[in-house]
Amino acid sequence: MAKHWADFQYEIYLNGMTGAVPRLPTDLTRLEEMAEQRLGPGPVGYVAGSAGNGSTARANRAALDRRRIVPRMLRDVHERDLSVEVLGRPLPAPLALAPVGVLSIMHPEAETAAARAAAAQGVPFILSSASSTPMEQVAEAMGDAERWFQLYWAKDREVTRSFLDRAKAAGFSALFVTLDTPLLAWRPRDLDQAYLPFLHGVGTANYFSDPAFRAGLAKPVHEDPNAAVMHFVGMFADPAKTWPDLEFLRENWDGPIVLKGVLHPDDARRAVNAGMDGVVVSNHGGRQVAGSVAAADALPRVVEAAGDRLTVLFDSGVRSGDDIYKALALGARAVLVGRPYAYGLGLDGQAGVEHVIRCLLAELDLTLALSGHSGPTTLGPDDLAEETV
Numbered sequence: 001m002a003k004h005w006a007d008f009q010y011e012i013y014l015n016g017m018t019g020a021v022p023r024l025p026t027d028l029t030r031l032e033e034m035a036e037q038r039l040g041p042g043p044v045g046y047v048a049g050s051a052g053n054g055s056t057a058r059a060n061r062a063a064l065d066r067r068r069i070v071p072r073m074l075r076d077v078h079e080r081d082l083s084v085e086v087l088g089r090p091l092p093a094p095l096a097l098a099p100v101g102v103l104s105i106m107h108p109e110a111e112t113a114a115a116r117a118a119a120a121q122g123v124p125f126i127l128s129s130a131s132s133t134p135m136e137q138v139a140e141a142m143g144d145a146e147r148w149f150q151l152y153w154a155k156d157r158e159v160t161r162s163f164l165d166r167a168k169a170a171g172f173s174a175l176f177v178t179l180d181t182p183l184l185a186w187r188p189r190d191l192d193q194a195y196l197p198f199l200h201g202v203g204t205a206n207y208f209s210d211p212a213f214r215a216g217l218a219k220p221v222h223e224d225p226n227a228a229v230m231h232f233v234g235m236f237a238d239p240a241k242t243w244p245d246l247e248f249l250r251e252n253w254d255g256p257i258v259l260k261g262v263l264h265p266d267d268a269r270r271a272v273n274a275g276m277d278g279v280v281v282s283n284h285g286g287r288q289v290a291g292s293v294a295a296a297d298a299l300p301r302v303v304e305a306a307g308d309r310l311t312v313l314f315d316s317g318v319r320s321g322d323d324i325y326k327a328l329a330l331g332a333r334a335v336l337v338g339r340p341y342a343y344g345l346g347l348d349g350q351a352g353v354e355h356v357i358r359c360l361l362a363e364l365d366l367t368l369a370l371s372g373h374s375g376p377t378t379l380g381p382d383d384l385a386e387e388t389v
């Protein structure tokens with residue numbers, strides 16, 4: 001029998017009999033405020049912030065909230081199984097941790113603690129290329145657990161090649177290429193505090209440890225760290241890239257390639273033509289295009305365009321198990337979550353990230369069961385109604 005993630009619920013109640021209550025709230029929307037009180041406005045502002053006046057982030061939430069679940073009754077749900085296959089890999093649940101850069105602003109153990117939490121819960125960890133920890137160290141912390149690598153597609157081809165070689169050698173099985181960040185967006189919350197973590201003594205050890213990156217520096221990183229950061233900022237992504245450039249990645253990566261940040265159905269068709277394996281329907285959690293379409297509103301059209309030719313994943317605004325349910329019902333195979341686990345990390349390290357994963361999946365398990373589903377594979381658009389007001 002598959003694991004019932006919902007058992008976490010009674011674990012919490014039973015622990016309560018000895019006076020113990022969870023260290024973190026089980027309504028994950030409360031984490032941001034707690035994190036801000038604990039960690040201060042700079043780092044949490046960077047994590048919580050979004051592009052422009054925040055309308056894309058709000059639209060992400062509104063698009064999920066507007067869709068309502070239509071539960072079905074009297075369907076045997078006593079045995080449930082949340083497992084799904086994603087990119088040819090069996091996963092215990094339709095969830096992965098999204099790539100989030102420079103996690104050392106949240107916790108000294110940064111990506112290593114988050115990756116350990118993912119491994120402990122059997123959820124894939126997607127490591128950001130802008131991580132504060134070299135990818136080899138993260139891989140070592142994960143043993144043989146499922147790990148995927150997110151690539152910012154650098155201007156310098158040798159840096160990209162070096163990252164791909166390192167990721168392959170470190171056992172990352174899939175490549176997530178982020179397309180929505182050829183430039184850093186206009187982010188007022190960070191601008192008003194003049195806070196960009198990379199320039200606050202944090203750096204990104206993943207780049208700074210890379211031989212091809214270091215070859216482009218006039219002085220070693222420790223002699224001129226700000227110059228190293230500005231070199232990173234200037235080359236981490238490339239606004240000149242176009243679809244034919246994907247050929248280089250296809251030639252240099254043997255495993256699945258997923259394009260992150262696709263919102264238009266024509267881009268999904270282009271992904272198919274370019275030999276890609278999947279897309280993440282995402283607007284980067286509202287952090288890139290101010291005024292963008294909500295990710296959940298874009299999802300059905302991308303799913304339709306992809307047919308069975310691409311694995312379609314989803315992120316942006318997921319805060320609860322019922323949000324995951326809705327994304328799956330709209331056609332996503334699995335969902336990524338970003339900010340909630342970054343706050344969990346900031347508040348309680350590896351345990352905080354595990355708490356976030358377990359809350360999301362317990363709530364998903366219960367929402368499925370209470371709505372008449374034994375697992376994610378039977379969900380479809382008929383399980384949702386859309387509020388029109």
Ligand SMILES: Cc1cc2nc3c(=O)[nH]c(=O)nc-3n(C[C@H](O)[C@H](O)[C@H](O)COP(=O)(O)O)c2cc1C
Nearest residue numbers: 047098099100101128178284285316317337338339
């Ligand atoms: C602080 C922060 C840093 C991020 N860094 C990256 C990154 O390095 N690479 C990337 O592809 N996406 C990055 N993202 C975007 C996430 O992968 C994801 O798309 C987004 O967080 C999903 O929205 P959510 O936070 O509402 O779950 C970052 C997001 C946040 C909040």
Ligand SMILES: CCCCCCC(=O)C(=O)O
Nearest residue numbers: 101130181184233236287
């Ligand atoms: C200037 C470097 C930007 C890295 C972007 C990290 C990210 O994806 C995000 O903040 O969002």
